Amino acid sequence: MRNTRITTSVVGLMAAAGLVLSGCATGDAETPDAGGSGEETFEVYALLPQGTDQPYGTTYLPPFEETAEELGLNLTITNSQYDADAQASECEVAVAAAPDLIILWPAVGDTVRPCLAAASAAGIPVTVTNSDVNPEDKDLTEAYSGPDTYGQGVSSAEIMCDLADGEEIGILVVNGLTGNSTAINRNAGFVDTVEANCPNVTILAEQPGNWNKDDSQIAVSEMLTAVGPENVDGIYAADDTMVAGAIDALKARDIDPEPLYITSIGNTFLGNPLVVSGELDGTVFQSSSWDGENAARLAHAVLTGADYEENLFMPSVKVTAENADDPSVAPEW
Incomplete structure (x- = not known):
């Protein structure tokens, strides 16, 4: 059952922009x-x-x-x-x-x-x-x-860990383009954090989505078939374009995404409405x-x-x- 207690790290980008203009960055x-x-x-x-x-x-x-x-x-x-x-x-x-x-x-x-x-x-x-x-x-x-591409993966994993709140769950992972350093770092940040902070979250399968919505929909559909949709409690995708494809794959199987634990990275024009609608539980803003x-x-x-x-x-x-x-x-x- 979905746990609605989510710890949100609010670091306002407006405030960060002010720091940039004054010659001091956040972090x-x-x-x-x-x-x-x-x-x-x-x-x-x-x-x-x-x-x-x-x-x-x-x-x-x-x-x-x-x-x-x-x-x-x-x-x-x-x-x-x-x-x-x-x-x-x-x-x-x-x-x-x-x-x-x-x-x-x-x-x-x-x-x-x-x-x-x-x-x-x-x-x-x-x-x-x-x-x-x-x-x-x-x-x-x-x-x-x-x-901080590694840190983005960490942040998305922290949202996932907080959602699971100790519950044993199985998730699918949709990575970016193979060989791309952003994809490698985001995946490492996510996996390292899950292993360290919430070993109750098990990665059942992972495939590249190539930063593409259609490719990601196909990848998630294939993983659902491979592991059984009844075993999937959540999805992590390395960006909002791919998570939108993942959500489409769920809907194509008549699976409601809202009860699942789903996180991503970007907070884009595609991802933000999914957060508002409740289909995407959390993402990480990139300016x-x-x-x-x-x-x-x-x-x-x-x-x-x-x-x-x-x-x-x-x-x-x-x-x-x-x-x-x-x-x-x-x-x-």
């Missing part, structure tokens, strides 16, 4: 100082895997570009559409152009080392945005800004505007020698029915 990292009016200009290549072709990129890019212009960063932006080979080619062009800095959002985390090595050999610093490189590649980068703005600010700090943290994490805010309508966590994408 362990400090937002880099803008370091002046941006009179000095720098050439910067931004190797991204998405742009206005996806909702996140559509709201990431305007604050990224506006802040870059404010700080004197002349941006050349690419979009590999999550094609590792395409991003590798874009990196070759970027290194040949010899910019002052490269901002990298890895398309596929375990394929970017050659790009990083080439930039390092050419003396071009690299900062990473949104999805960090693998630990073994960190020495080839200057710093990272974006979501695309924070992400874009701080990618530019961190790059500028590295270029100007201003103080910066090697890992600048955005706040991970738990969103449940208790705070789903709070303006500080209003969906952005």
